[in-house]
Amino acid sequence: MSRRGLLQGAAGVAAASALGGCAMGGADDDGTTPDAKGSTSADNPLGVKEDAPLEVVIFNGGFGEEYAKAHEAMYEQRHPQAHVKHSATQQIAETLQPRFVAGDPPDVVNNSGSSQIDFNGLVSQGALTDLGELLDAPSLDDPATKVRDTLLPGIVDVGSYDGKFLSLNYAYSAYGVWYSQKLFDAKGWEYPKTWDQMIALCRTIKAAGIAPWTYPGVHARYLSWAILASAGKLGGLDVIKAIDNLEPNAWRHDAVKTAAEAYYQLAVDGFLQPGAEGMDHIQSQTEWCRGHAAFLSNGSWLENEQKSVTPPDFRMTVAPTPSLTTSDTMPYEAFRGTGSEPFIVPAKAKNVRGGLEYLRIMLSQKGAADFTRKVSSLTAVQGASAGIPLGPGLTSVTKLIDASKGSAFTWLYSSYYRKLERERVNAASLELFTKRITAAQWCDKVQKSADEFAKDPAIKKYKRA
Template identity: 30%
Template sequence: MNRRSLLRATAVATAVMLSLTACITSSDDGDEPETESSGGGDASGAPAEITGDLEVVSFYPEGSPDFERLSGLAEAFEAQHDGVDVTLTFGGGQDVPQIEARWRADDPPDVNYGFLDVTLPDGGPWVAAGDTMNLQPAMEQPLEGYDGTWEEAILPGVRPLISVGDDIYGAPESVTTLQFFYNEAIFDELGIEVPETFDDLIAAADTIKAAGIAPFTVTGTFLPYMQVYWDYLALRHFGLDGLQQAIAGEAELASLPGAQEAAADLEALVADGNFLDGFRGVDFTSAQMSFFQGDAAMILMGSWLIGEMAAAIPADFQTGTFAFPTVDGGSGDQDGLFGGTNAQVVAAKGQNPDAAEAWLQFIADPANQTAYVESTGGISAYTGIPAPEGFEDVTAMLEEGAAFAPSYMGVLALSQEVQTAYQQPIAQLFFGEIDGATMLTQMSEGLQAAAG
């Protein structure tokens, strides 16, 4: 499948919140959940006067293109609300624990990522404790620039990713998907067709490797990027339900029909020099750079890749995309796509919930959403916003109400014991330290032990 037809069919209808860098998932407060939003306007929908300081968490560090983009939005928001002063606080990567500590100390930033887990009936501990504001009252009001309410402006397939029961607790910033990107020039030069099956993918890798080019690049320093290869093979071979049960300790991974075959396919994929030399010590930015420098022909990555690396992509570089190939004989989902939404929440104990709610509505403005798509290549979560080239089918899918399989299987939101049990054997296989059968045994035993 090429960049103009990313999906073969709708993805599986299982929804979770995706955090690009890390998920924040715990609270010790036992209070009851908030039932109403306290900001953004009165019951009639009339806007409240917005004043005071507003602190917004950014996943992007100061100096990065995305931080500069957010800085521009902050200046525009301040111009729109003369009495507001916006501060952007980095809250990604190594700074995630600091943001969580501030939530625990009842001094949270006003607008945050995480603090919402829609895979749990109560939305997770922060929602259950009332620390994450219920946005449903605001969602039922008209949203400027759209026909209908704020809730109706959000793509139907995205709404489950931000909802707990009948209430919405997060506002989507964008949609992300995980698929292969490939160097069109290398494929054309070597006469390679876009792989449709896993066997096609292995054959393409053999041809590319014979030409002296690494078929794939990946970072060896961030385990989820290696994990997603296994996730996709498991999804294709035996499906989402069995994998989720195994991660929860409710089933033995190694005993699931198709699990052995998935492990063998992963071993075949990582064996014999298919990945760029030295990837074990390469961070994700360097891995992405090696793709755009032509050192590797393919990279399995999120839809944020083009926008994230825009400044480093050669002007004549032609990028194609294709969904993770199907598996002949697999009993799992052959069309499912991993993805989710980057959503922001309002801290109920923040200093300025009115301004925070207004900020989320400002991000949703059609002009700002269109500018986001055009400047980053990202996918909007809102209706009527044109998709970037190559991702039109994603928007169509979400308009029809289909949702994603949970990116990284939601493992980032689970305990460190579960993360280690699931991810470390995969990394060991990639590093050539164990074979596929050993990886599967270690994962299965580790997950059972983590479940107690």
């Protein structure tokens, strides 16, 4: 594909699809990378060249960019001869794809947002540095502890492709059902732990003149997260792994059908907020913050994203999806927890060593704690939020994690095959929640899409063990 063709393809999210046919600038033919290197030592275990400049590009989304400037200051403090060039954008693909193609990418990229560069294309063309060396490096806080041993469970899995750790998902996101504790206390309601209790409470909420649920119709996949979480809890992790591995009939598994039927019932019984089908995530979340709906399926970035409109006494709270039956494979306390906000070091970066060191600084207790203070989100680092005053939402997230006793889980298909979730599952979910298709038809529709991805030779496949 020509350079002109790539640039045309970079308009909007469709840019990601252009990667498959374009050389993305992987490692050199001999497998080496022409990056700056220095001498290794106890203080410089990754061999950073002390005077090599470092370029960092941040996605300027819900977390902003100030946290990154603090990390960059830490880098310059450790390596005073180095200068860090900082930039931030919401147009990651449009801005950086031409540089990947030209073999001149930045040293660190926060590859996030709706215009994220497709990981499938980056991985298949060898455009990313294997971060395994970072995992085995001594942590900044304790040289006797490897970086990998400071991370929360699942962080390495969600960033690994074909056995290589290629993406550091820095923020830790807990997904669940959100509600206002103030509203529930005022009404005398208790969060339901079973689906039968949920439906009973929804009737009560609707009778009180409040929509039981809202959701963003523009991003209807948000509510599909609750379906998959419930299916995983009902049928076990193998149900999720089959979906990740694009196995035939994975989306038609009885656990998935049962979960889809449960959430379809919300639409059939009139428990979804009227007009939600036309809302984006900010609009639906704002409706929820205003008390116009009781429940919302979302992730733990919600508190920070809504801080400008959330009433001070709202007491934002998250809970696991209710158990569908009394014999679910996983306990009620199990929830979807995973890394998000991916950071990569391009294989053709001029300062790969510096890029790895920058990530090591991010994963220090100081770097992680500063992130949490600035953006009200947990990080991938164990124990980094200890002693930090947290808002009600994030406090409830820590309680969710503690109560789960290690039973958190996640799926990877949305990382492996971004378009499958962002386009196909999203579109099918809107049809489901507007009652244009049934739960069984939703399962069939998504399975058909998954089968198309499985059969497409242009799409690189991944296997989750």
